[in-house]
Amino acid sequence: MDITGSELFVKALREEQVDILFGYPGGQAIDLFDALYGQRDIKVILPRHEQGLIHAADGYARSTGKVGVCLVTSGPGATNLVTGVATANYDSVPLVCFTGQVTTNLIGNDAFQEVDIVGITRNICKYAVTVRNRQDLGKIIKKAFFIARTGKPGVVVVDLPKDIQSAYGEDTYPQTIDVRGYKPSNTVHDGQIKKAIEALNQARKPLFLIGGGVNIAGAGKEMRQLAELTGMPVVTTIMGKGAIPTSHPLYVGNIGIHAGYAANAAISECDVLFSIGTRFNDRITGKTDTFAKNATLIHIDVDPASISRNIAVDIPIVADAKKAIEILLKKSNRLDCKDWLKQIMAWKEAYPLTMKSKGLTPQRIIEEINQSFQSAVVVTDVGQNQLWATQFLELDENRQLLTSGGLGTMGYGFPAAIGAKLGNPQKNVIVICGDGGMQMNIQEMATAVVHELSVIVCILNNGYLGNVRQWQEMFYHKRYSGTCLRYRKRCESDCSKPGKSCPEYTPDFIKLAESYGACGIRVTQAEEIKAALRAAINNLSAPTVIEFIIDPEENVLPIVPPGSPLSEMIMEY
Amino acid sequence: MKKYVLSLLVENNSGVLSRIAGLFARRCYNIDSLTVGMTEDQKISRVTITVIGDEQILEQIKKQLNKLIEVIKIVELTPEDSVSRELVFVKVKADNKARSNIIEISNIFRANIVDVSNSSLILQLTGDEEKVKAFMNMLEPFGIIEFIRSGATGLQRGDKSISM
Numbered sequence: 001m002d003i004t005g006s007e008l009f010v011k012a013l014r015e016e017q018v019d020i021l022f023g024y025p026g027g028q029a030i031d032l033f034d035a036l037y038g039q040r041d042i043k044v045i046l047p048r049h050e051q052g053l054i055h056a057a058d059g060y061a062r063s064t065g066k067v068g069v070c071l072v073t074s075g076p077g078a079t080n081l082v083t084g085v086a087t088a089n090y091d092s093v094p095l096v097c098f099t100g101q102v103t104t105n106l107i108g109n110d111a112f113q114e115v116d117i118v119g120i121t122r123n124i125c126k127y128a129v130t131v132r133n134r135q136d137l138g139k140i141i142k143k144a145f146f147i148a149r150t151g152k153p154g155v156v157v158v159d160l161p162k163d164i165q166s167a168y169g170e171d172t173y174p175q176t177i178d179v180r181g182y183k184p185s186n187t188v189h190d191g192q193i194k195k196a197i198e199a200l201n202q203a204r205k206p207l208f209l210i211g212g213g214v215n216i217a218g219a220g221k222e223m224r225q226l227a228e229l230t231g232m233p234v235v236t237t238i239m240g241k242g243a244i245p246t247s248h249p250l251y252v253g254n255i256g257i258h259a260g261y262a263a264n265a266a267i268s269e270c271d272v273l274f275s276i277g278t279r280f281n282d283r284i285t286g287k288t289d290t291f292a293k294n295a296t297l298i299h300i301d302v303d304p305a306s307i308s309r310n311i312a313v314d315i316p317i318v319a320d321a322k323k324a325i326e327i328l329l330k331k332s333n334r335l336d337c338k339d340w341l342k343q344i345m346a347w348k349e350a351y352p353l354t355m356k357s358k359g360l361t362p363q364r365i366i367e368e369i370n371q372s373f374q375s376a377v378v379v380t381d382v383g384q385n386q387l388w389a390t391q392f393l394e395l396d397e398n399r400q401l402l403t404s405g406g407l408g409t410m411g412y413g414f415p416a417a418i419g420a421k422l423g424n425p426q427k428n429v430i431v432i433c434g435d436g437g438m439q440m441n442i443q444e445m446a447t448a449v450v451h452e453l454s455v456i457v458c459i460l461n462n463g464y465l466g467n468v469r470q471w472q473e474m475f476y477h478k479r480y481s482g483t484c485l486r487y488r489k490r491c492e493s494d495c496s497k498p499g500k501s502c503p504e505y506t507p508d509f510i511k512l513a514e515s516y517g518a519c520g521i522r523v524t525q526a527e528e529i530k531a532a533l534r535a536a537i538n539n540l541s542a543p544t545v546i547e548f549i550i551d552p553e554e555n556v557l558p559i560v561p562p563g564s565p566l567s568e569m570i571m572e573y
Numbered sequence: 574m575k576k577y578v579l580s581l582l583v584e585n586n587s588g589v590l591s592r593i594a595g596l597f598a599r600r601c602y603n604i605d606s607l608t609v610g611m612t613e614d615q616k617i618s619r620v621t622i623t624v625i626g627d628e629q630i631l632e633q634i635k636k637q638l639n640k641l642i643e644v645i646k647i648v649e650l651t652p653e654d655s656v657s658r659e660l661v662f663v664k665v666k667a668d669n670k671a672r673s674n675i676i677e678i679s680n681i682f683r684a685n686i687v688d689v690s691n692s693s694l695i696l697q698l699t700g701d702e703e704k705v706k707a708f709m710n711m712l713e714p715f716g717i718i719e720f721i722r723s724g725a726t727g728l729q730r731g732d733k734s735i736s737m
Contacts, residue, residue: 122592123599127642132587147642181584181645305636308629 002168005137005160006035009098012141013042015173018069020422022057024050026073027113028100031165033071045422045451048443050077052415054084054097055441059416061093062402063377064423065218067149070097075113078159079120083409085155086124090406091239092216094153096144103163104132118159126154131161134169142177151184152303153216185302188319188327195315196274196298197331203272203296205340206232209255212239212405213277213301219322220244220397223276226325230335233344235263237278238386239405242395252344253353256284257560258387261351264566266344267292274298277321279306281406290565300324351558351571353391357551360526362460365548366392366432368529369458372537373428374398377420381413381433384466387556389432411440414457418444421453428456428537435461435485435547438509445516448543455543456536462552463498463505470555474573475562498552513545520545576605576702577631578650578657578725581620582735584643585611592641593620602626602634606659606724617645621657621726648735650727657727658699662687663709666716667694675715682708693718701725 003011009032013021020043025033036044047053050072057068068088072078078099088095102111107130118128127147131140137160144156200206214223224244227234234244235252244251253263264286267273273295278284285291291311299313300321307316317324355363366389369378375398380386382404395401402420404412413433421429438459448455469483478496487495488503510520519539521532523546536544558569583589590609597604605623612619624634631649638644650657667675672694679686679696682704688695698708705722729735 118588119591122588122595130588179642182642303640305633305640309633 001171003171004031004035005134005165005167005169006031008137008169008171008173009141009160009165010035010039010042011171012138012173013069016067016141016145018042018067020045020060021069021071022047022053022060022419023071024053024073024077026075026077026100028074028102028162029071029077031162032098032100032160045447047415047418047447049441050080051084051411052418052441052444052447054081054095055087055409055412055415056419056422056444056447057095058084058088058093058412059379059402059419060423061088061095061419062091062416063400063420066094066423067145068093068095068419070095072097073100073113074102074117075115077113078117079115082120082124083407085121085157087404087407087409087412089125089155091212091404092153093155094148095155096148097155097157099157099159100165101130101159101161104161105163107161117157121155121157124155125157128157128159130159131164134164134167137164137169138173139177142174143179146177146179147182151182185318186320186323188324189317192315192317193324193327193331196317197328199272199296199298199315200230200274200335201333203335204337205270206230206272206274206335206337207266207270207295208232208234209267209273209275209278210234210236210240210243211276211278212237213321214240214243214325217277217321219325222322222325222329224248226329226332229329230332231337231341232274232335233266233337233341235266237281237284237405238390238403240278241390241393242399242401245396246394247396250341252348254390255566257286258391258556258558259566260348260353260391261558261569261571262344262347264560264569265347268294268565268567269343270295272296272298276300276325277302279303280310282310285311286560286564286566290567355554356572357554360524360529360548360550362388362550362554363392364526365458365460365529368533369430369432370394372530372533373430376400376428376430377402377417377424378430378432379403379413379417379420381431381437382408382410383434383437384462384470384554384556385413385432385434385437385460387467388460391556410437413437414455415441415444415447417455417457418448418451418453421448421455422451429453430456430458432458432460434466435459435463435505435509436465439507442512445513445518445543449517452541453543454540456533457543457545459509459545459547460550461505461509461547462550462554463502464552466554467556469553473553473555474559474570509545509547513543518543518545520547522547522549524549574625574627577624577626578655578727579622579624579635579638580648580650580727580729580735581622581638582612582645583618583620584645585616585618586643589618589643590620592643593622593638596637596641600633600637602630606722608724608726610726621650621724623725646735648729650729654731654733655727655729657725658701659705659725660723661698661700661705661708662721663696663698663712663717664693664719665696665712666692666718668692671715675712678708678711682711684708
């Protein structure tokens, strides 16, 4: 029986077990929305902006491991996705984004609401394609889901011209697909594993460096077993944090420019660095030619292009993290790293992560969050809030962290939390964000309210774009250029100091929350944190915004100055 | 820095070339020349790219190209194990006095004369980079009006092939 393209689209979603679709309609997507009308098993969520929409799909995908699905219209609907496409793709999040498009005869004519979204997203997604023939539609959607969720997961953009949506054609949706130019690796090279184990057996100071790939592969349990079997200490990137519980005796901490001293020192001192699922991003390596300079490097990654790009590797292993770790579990031995562990723990004790100021500090707030939630999805925004969260959050099997690690997208946190809550209605979902990033997608408060999502939003309000302000303070002679969110017309243009006479902050987050129908709580004292979190937990039918008024000039420390080796950390400032 | 020749089999879809070119632009790799043409299978095109870089850059280029869904296979055409040639057209000043000298040079290089007028000749030459360079050096003194080269294209020697 022949059906329309839109009907096949809905059938495909069902075959792919899509239960939630994040959609924003428009002229060139109206047929697709029409086909979705009244479908009880596919819930359509209408966010208030396409950027919020795709971050929500991203949060849903990261927190459930399923593919997030977006549907928007052509032109501005499609271009509003762009930041979210890059955000998700950079962190290997599986998304399939459907964009409406003008009819095929108008493509290229500068028609109303026409953009070449496939061209625009080409360099920031895993695959992008325009469907040009109705008979290819089923195959292309199948291919899109297959590519998005396999190998190194990523974003696929499928551009659907309006005439394809309405054209009749076959009703079959393929069960399998073979893409001849895309063969994700599903083997592990025995010889390389053997070499890796030989290197480990020679090591006196071996160290695991775990990246987001381990979390994506769902290999946390196996990773923990491998650490315990070998007795090797573990450091992580921020994307890898939580791969083994942060309370585990073998866990040292995050490495990178805001790491604890012990983790960075371990990198600089180790003799075998066994890294799994990280691409050695500049934020973790510091100056590359001094990174792990004494070590033999072993690197497991599913993406061959991530190996030996930033840091030359001695033993490369192209493989899925979980498959490789399972094999390592069978072949590894216990290593003698007692003295090495003792050394690392001594560093950890001598230089703990801490904050100079007292009272309502970010550290105190995050520690209260640790104590208040035994199971949770914690989502951060980007900036100081993210760095503090990744320093102080305790994570394990029941506490997951979602953060925009690669692209570093402000405005990510709150909408991503909405997606996470939709995917995990039984779990507490907490956002840790700044006052800057919160305002980038604050319109999504309406989405959270109408779907009765009890997301807990913790705004750390310092009245500044704090991370940039910190750099201005430390490296630009306190020239606070364009970073003050209290600024009003009457202010001097060369202010370098917040004070009592500063203008009133706008917006009033409490009133704003209330106007949306959410609950708002302002916290100004450390003693009030617990009660505020308690009230938020008990508010089950709407989001709660807790605004924490923190020191305007609180810094993230330690810090490795730009261009310096990891061993040169500024501990106090 | 060295020159390397890569031969790719790619899906014959719209936008494939743009993806490949985009990748080179985004990653700041240098393309020296690029040729594309259909193969015996209409759904597959063959792309020959000459790139400039070192071993490490070449390795990354191959890995990144492999990540493109439309790229089916990649082979490096090394000078020892492959033949590669390019096609060149040269329009050179040729009055009655110069014409016979130019024709003599063309014969030595086995170039063909494909157009002739009172004041110029168009010569067509096939050869590798060295031959083209030598040919151009010989023609230079006569005055080159226009010059176009196709970029290298090639195949592996012997039984090796990258067809599917």
